Amino acid sequence: MRRKKVLKISLILFLIMALILLICNTLINSFAEGKTFTDLSDIPSNKVGLLLGTSKKIKNGNPNPYYTYRIAAAVTLYKENKINFILVSGDNGSIYYNEPNTMKKDLITAGIPSEKIFLDYAGFRTLDSVVRAKEVFGLKNVTIISQKFHNERAIYIAEKKGLHAIGYNAKDISIKSGLRVQLREYFARVKVFLDLAFKTEPRFYGDKISIE
Template sequence: MIKKTLYTFLALIIFSGILLIVCNFIINNSTKEKTFDSIQKIPKNKVGIILGTSKRLTNGKPNRYYSYRIDATVELFNAKKIEYILVSGDNGTIYYNEPDSIKKDLIKAGIPEEKIFLDYAGFRTLDSMVRAKHVFGLNKATIISQEFHNDRAIYLAQNKGLDAIGYNAKDINGTNGFKVQLREYFARVKVFLDIITNKQPKFYGDKIEIK
């Protein structure tokens, strides 16, 4: 009995490992040449979508994923590679508002307020991509996040009918970076579960035209 349980446990570990590898491979392979590190090489799109994250970590320190995404967005806008910015993030409580925080920092960096649109219901990457298509009426967009996140977002966008490319914000190495990228492997498995079950955004809402 113990031996059978052990074999079952090992089989589950092996299956889980294979599943993680396969999901990761499919997403990476499907998004080849869709993300860019060079501001010179990235094509122009009307709208850039910056994906939200918290400004500070749980320990109160600044979140560099956040600040690097701000930097990348400003760089794209100043290089005239995007004309408008859609900020998509979590606004789950009155105490936590990613879109407003990002908007304030973009304005501080010199982005005109009228060029910024807010999606307060971007609770997940899936929500952000579907709402960009169906609420904000986008057919094409440039996604702005770290490369590992851009790959997943682009794969979801493609599945939902949004033609997307990604501009890679600076990534983070070390322990914090490793933890985030480890979680990303599991998030990529969730992508396929969401697609199979036709998972929908938490909210849709009235259409908003970006112009």
């Protein structure tokens, strides 16, 4: 009897968690509908593109396709005159790991002038990147550059924090190859609502920086 009771409670908790994941995912998807773009001919122009950071390589040392595709998307937007500047926001957690600097080097290699690239070294989380884009870099409108699932979450956070955002979808990878990231995204979306409920702030703010 005790075992059956434990199993019943476990099942109820599992169903509750599944429902929470589903609701959070649906709310963010619905909110971002019509605000992310894959076709360049459809996306409106913005002064600044916010390129969300990620590691250049995965743990086994192979290239990270999410990184490669985000760089390519940012370069395409700039060269097609859909953005005038690129704000790279990522983790700068140690002297051995610096997403913004690494991304800037690859953007320059791809033909983006260095003076058109601004770096946010305190983009430790998507929330930090989005809020700092508004509060530190003074943006009112922005084109977020990442994969669609990430753009949707970032757009939701941005709008709730007073930053008008659209997203340009970098190429994604297959569900099979990106299964771990996709699963993690569901829990990240739940965290969005917790952060908003508890009024979570970025880890750092700092001096104002004007992009021009």
